[in-house]
Amino acid sequence: MPTPYDEMWEKLNLDLEAHEGLLTVLGKFYGDIYLSQEGRLQGTEYLDFVLSEVHGLRIKELQDAKAAGRKVIGAFCVFVPEELVLAADAVCVGLCAGAEVGSEAAEQVLPRNTCALIKSFVGFKLARLCPFIESCDLVVGETTCDGKKKAYEIFADYAPVYVMEIPQMKNACDRDLWKAEMLRFKAKIEEVTGQAITAVKLKEAIKLVNARRRMLRRLNRLRAAVPVPISGRDVLLVNQISFYDDPVRFTKKIDELCDELEAKVISGQGVAPLDAPRLMLSGCPMAVPNWKVPYIIESSGAVVVGEESCIGARNTRDLVDEGAETLDAMLDALVDRYMKIDCACFTPNAERLDHIVAMARDLQVAGVIHYGLSFCQPYAIESFKVGKALEAAKIPMLAIETDYSMEDVGQLKTRVEAFLEMVR
Amino acid sequence: MNNNLVAGLDVGSRSIELVVLEGGQLVDWARLPTTFDPLAQCQRLLKNLKARKLVATGYGRKLMQEKVTDREVITVTEIQAYALGAGQVCPEARTVLDIGGQDTKVIALDAEGRVTKFEMNDRCAAGTGKFLEFMAAALQIPLEEFGAFARQGDRRIQISSMCTVFAESEATSLMARGESAANIALGLHLAMVQRTAAMIRRVGGRVPLLFAGGVAHNPCVRALLEESLGHGLFVPPEPDLVGAWGAALYGRKKC
Numbered sequence: 001m002p003t004p005y006d007e008m009w010e011k012l013n014l015d016l017e018a019h020e021g022l023l024t025v026l027g028k029f030y031g032d033i034y035l036s037q038e039g040r041l042q043g044t045e046y047l048d049f050v051l052s053e054v055h056g057l058r059i060k061e062l063q064d065a066k067a068a069g070r071k072v073i074g075a076f077c078v079f080v081p082e083e084l085v086l087a088a089d090a091v092c093v094g095l096c097a098g099a100e101v102g103s104e105a106a107e108q109v110l111p112r113n114t115c116a117l118i119k120s121f122v123g124f125k126l127a128r129l130c131p132f133i134e135s136c137d138l139v140v141g142e143t144t145c146d147g148k149k150k151a152y153e154i155f156a157d158y159a160p161v162y163v164m165e166i167p168q169m170k171n172a173c174d175r176d177l178w179k180a181e182m183l184r185f186k187a188k189i190e191e192v193t194g195q196a197i198t199a200v201k202l203k204e205a206i207k208l209v210n211a212r213r214r215m216l217r218r219l220n221r222l223r224a225a226v227p228v229p230i231s232g233r234d235v236l237l238v239n240q241i242s243f244y245d246d247p248v249r250f251t252k253k254i255d256e257l258c259d260e261l262e263a264k265v266i267s268g269q270g271v272a273p274l275d276a277p278r279l280m281l282s283g284c285p286m287a288v289p290n291w292k293v294p295y296i297i298e299s300s301g302a303v304v305v306g307e308e309s310c311i312g313a314r315n316t317r318d319l320v321d322e323g324a325e326t327l328d329a330m331l332d333a334l335v336d337r338y339m340k341i342d343c344a345c346f347t348p349n350a351e352r353l354d355h356i357v358a359m360a361r362d363l364q365v366a367g368v369i370h371y372g373l374s375f376c377q378p379y380a381i382e383s384f385k386v387g388k389a390l391e392a393a394k395i396p397m398l399a400i401e402t403d404y405s406m407e408d409v410g411q412l413k414t415r416v417e418a419f420l421e422m423v424r
Numbered sequence: 425m426n427n428n429l430v431a432g433l434d435v436g437s438r439s440i441e442l443v444v445l446e447g448g449q450l451v452d453w454a455r456l457p458t459t460f461d462p463l464a465q466c467q468r469l470l471k472n473l474k475a476r477k478l479v480a481t482g483y484g485r486k487l488m489q490e491k492v493t494d495r496e497v498i499t500v501t502e503i504q505a506y507a508l509g510a511g512q513v514c515p516e517a518r519t520v521l522d523i524g525g526q527d528t529k530v531i532a533l534d535a536e537g538r539v540t541k542f543e544m545n546d547r548c549a550a551g552t553g554k555f556l557e558f559m560a561a562a563l564q565i566p567l568e569e570f571g572a573f574a575r576q577g578d579r580r581i582q583i584s585s586m587c588t589v590f591a592e593s594e595a596t597s598l599m600a601r602g603e604s605a606a607n608i609a610l611g612l613h614l615a616m617v618q619r620t621a622a623m624i625r626r627v628g629g630r631v632p633l634l635f636a637g638g639v640a641h642n643p644c645v646r647a648l649l650e651e652s653l654g655h656g657l658f659v660p661p662e663p664d665l666v667g668a669w670g671a672a673l674y675g676r677k678k679c
Contacts, residue, residue: 401546408546410483411527415544418503422539 005056008063012134019129022101023055026289033295037231039271041264043257044234050241054288058244059131065091066135071193074136076121077144078310079166079341081334083320084186086205086247088193093132094243095121095139098287100404102127109154115375116403117287118151125158132244133159138192140185142166144345145378162188168346170339179335186331199327206320206330208247215251215258216242216316222261224305224363227270228278229261232304233294239311240288272303277423280360282308282386283371284379290404293371293412300416306363308356309371314341317355344378352382353389360395366423367396369416374403396423425495429475432672434505434665435462435484438525438553438638442469443668448676453665458484458525463491479675481505481667483526500674502667503531503542508677509670510634511537513660518630521620521649521657522667523639525553528620532627541627550586551619553639558588559612562595563605570609571642577610586619610644617648624653635659636666 001020009016030051034044050058062072071090075082076097085092100116102123110122124130133139141152141163152163164181167174186197219238223230238257242250279302281294286309294304307313318340321333342352360368370386372379383399390397398419402408429451432443437458444452456465462484470478470492478497480488485499500508502522510520510533520531526549532541545551560570581603585591595608624633633653639645640663650656660666 396541411544411546414483414501414503418501418539418542421501421504422542 003056005060008060009055009131012059012131013128014131014134015128018127019055022099022129026099027052029289029291033233033291034237037233037271039269040234041230041257041260043253043260046253046257047234047237047241050245051237051288054244055131059135061246062091062093062132062135066137071137072135073138073140073189073192074132075140076148077140077142077166078315079142079144079338079343080140080164081182081185081338083202083205083209083334084182084189084197086208087197087202088189088195089201090137090189090193090195091246093136094287095124095130095132095136096240096244096288097121097124098240098290098404099124101129110151113375114151115147115373116405117284117373117376118147120287120404122151122155125155136160138162138188140164144343145376147375166343166345167339170346175335175339178339179331182331182335182338197327199325199330202327202330203322203324206322206333210319210322212242212247212251213316213319215254218258219254219261220306220313220316222258222265225265225270226364227268227274228272228276228303228305229264229270231271231298232279232281232307233291233298236286236291236294236304236307236311237288239307239315240286242315243311272298277302277366277420278305278364279303280306280308280363280365280368281312281371282356282368283383284373284376285310285312286371287311292404292406292409293369293400293402296409296412296416297369300413300420302366302416302420305365306359308352308359308368310343313355313359314343344382349382353385356386357389357393357395360390361393365395367398367419369419370397370399372399372401374401425476426474427476429477430672430675431470431473431475431478432505432668432670432675433466433469433478433480433482433488434502434667434671435466435480435482435488436524436638436667437483437527438557439664440465440469440482440484441665441668442473443665443672444473444475445669445672445676448673450669453662453668455664463487466492477675479505479671479678481671481674498675498678500671502527503529503539503544505667505670505674506636507531507533507537507539507670508673509636509666509668512669512673513636513666514632514634514658517632517634517658519624519627519633520666521624521633521635522637523551523553523620523635523645524637525557528552528623530620530623530627532630543623543627545623549588551616551623553637555586555588555591555616556612556639556642556645559591559595559609562592563609565605565609568641571613571644571646573606574609574613574644575647577604577606577608579604579607579610580614581607581611583608583611583615586615591615613642613644613648617645617652620645620649621652629653631655633657634666636663638664640664 097120105126106119106123320337324330
């Protein structure tokens with residue numbers, strides 16, 4: 001079916017036929033998982049709209065921004081300091097990589113036993129199915145794991161890639177490295193955009209991104225109420241959308257959603273029965289449209305009340321200090337904030353264990369589901385320590401390892417149901 | 425229909441078991457192979473069943489809930505069913521091992537028989553009954569005799585791959601080197617037991633351990649497992665009925 005965006009997609013060199021197929025599948029998937037929910041908030045119309053226009057209107061906005069001389073910078077990781085991108089008047093978009101797309105093409109350049117997320121971003125590019133990647137003037141990679149690190153070398157043959165080196169420990173010399181990387185990135189962004197990053201602009205960008213983080217924190221406080229006023233799936237979607245919608249619009253829309261949620265909390269309305277087990281997710285990020293495990297959990301009668309993940313609490317927990325006045329002090333504030341990220345790529349990474357236990361206690365969950373993507377070594381290995389920390393805190397945990405395919409849904413459902421029978 | 429009867433149906437990948445309880449007592453049981461048409465096989469088992477209440481477990485439990493309309497059907501996971509069944513056949517059990525057709529699970533129980541932790545193999549059938557079935561076929565030994573055959577082995581060879589496909593090619597190269605079929609069979613059993621023992625240790629491995637599921641019939645797996653764990657196993661007389669029995673008990677609890 002022709003759409004008003006066909007010409008734009010063609011210009012972006014998408015494979016139109018396959019792209020139409022992808023959108024059809026996505027639409028159906030979204031309908032089954034999201035639109036079928038009962039008692040959804042009015043404010044989720046925004047989510048539905050953004051999702052339905054994810055490859056349409058949002059891409060049009062990016063093209064318009066480009067036509068007006070702005071640059072589009074894509075990133076895959078919460079380590080990429082978005083503030084610097086925004087301070088250079090560029091648009092920052094999180095590249096999703098949450099669907100099993102183009103895996104055949106990806107497997108021609110990557111080993112089969114590569115994690116689904118890496119295969120997905122390479123697959124999206126090789127199969128010409130992601131208008132975001134095609135809109136990017138720069139794609140920023142990072143060295144969080146060996147898989148990504150090496151995959152960017154291959155990806156660089158197809159897209160303009162820049163890689164940030166992420167420290168793996170948290171000593172003073174690691175902070176020095178990260179500061180140097182922050183400066184190198186600043187210079188790169190200035191070069192790509194032709195704009196100087198000034199103290200005034202950076203201060204504004206810091207406030208903008210902090211405002212979005214604060215809003216997501218507000219959402220996370222409200223969603224934790226008893227009874228739970230919003231499904232975990234919807235909150236995950238809000239977090240996912242935060243990576244690619246315009247930050248000002250997003251914050252405003254989520255503010256409205258939170259107001260509605262607040263009223264619901266005050267009147268004690270829930271989306272799940274009071275006795276529905278409250279669970280927390282922990283582990284690998286779930287990028288759009290990876291809703292598989294939350295859907296399995298919530299369709300089994302539980303409700304997700306927290307995500308200890310990059311697309312979740314990890315991205316919003318820490319704010320950048322807004323007190324700095326000079327450019328250098330602001331850069332230091334950015335360095336300090338980003339060094340607090342407790343990604344499994346760090347060693348040791350005891351903060352993450354503490355955060356998980358504290359979060360599980362705060363949220364009063366019946367249990368934690370640790371989610372790992374197959375072949376994601378950092379999270380797979382760390383799940384052992386997470387299990388021990390939770391066991392010591394007497395919080396049950398179920399570790400799941402899976403990918404984006406649907407063939408193991410039956411087995412996962414059995415495990416999740418058994419876990420719920422156990423924690424009820 | 426009889427309101428005093430509760431039935432448990434364990435729809436597994438290889439066989440389907442039916443257990444009927446009256447006031448907690450086992451009054452009837454039956455078994456059929458799953459085949460390619462599990463629904464038809466279940467219907468055969470349910471044909472003359474008088475129980476008004478049916479509890480389905482196993483991978484086909486949802487199918488039963490959808491398709492069986494002449495009586496009340498509820499479902500319970502295999503994990504819970506085996507835990508409850510274990511409470512019946514061996515109330516002291518603190519660990520339940522079930523090796524079925526396509527999955528292996530280990531369940532840790534507390535003193536009250538409640539599940540405290542469990543492990544299951546992931547989507548691949550490595551280390552499950554399917555693995556043995558596949559290997560028995562490769563060595564042209566009937567599955568029921570495979571364990572006894574393996575026990576004739578006189579040399580322990582290491583088979584490092586647990587992947588059914590890779591293990592077969594490993595077995596093939598061992599045959600090509602003139603290794604005896606019994607020794608290869610023994611090696612395959614050893615590989616499976618090593619994997620299972622590791623899974624048991626991951627959930628704590630407390631004793632007594634109840635070994636249930638179809639593979640519990642295999643004498644070689646039993647002997648090697650006892651050796652590897654350093655303690656005895658409790659194998660009930662009909663190890664493959666534990667799941668269906670537990671499902672029926674779940675139905676009694678829910679009455």
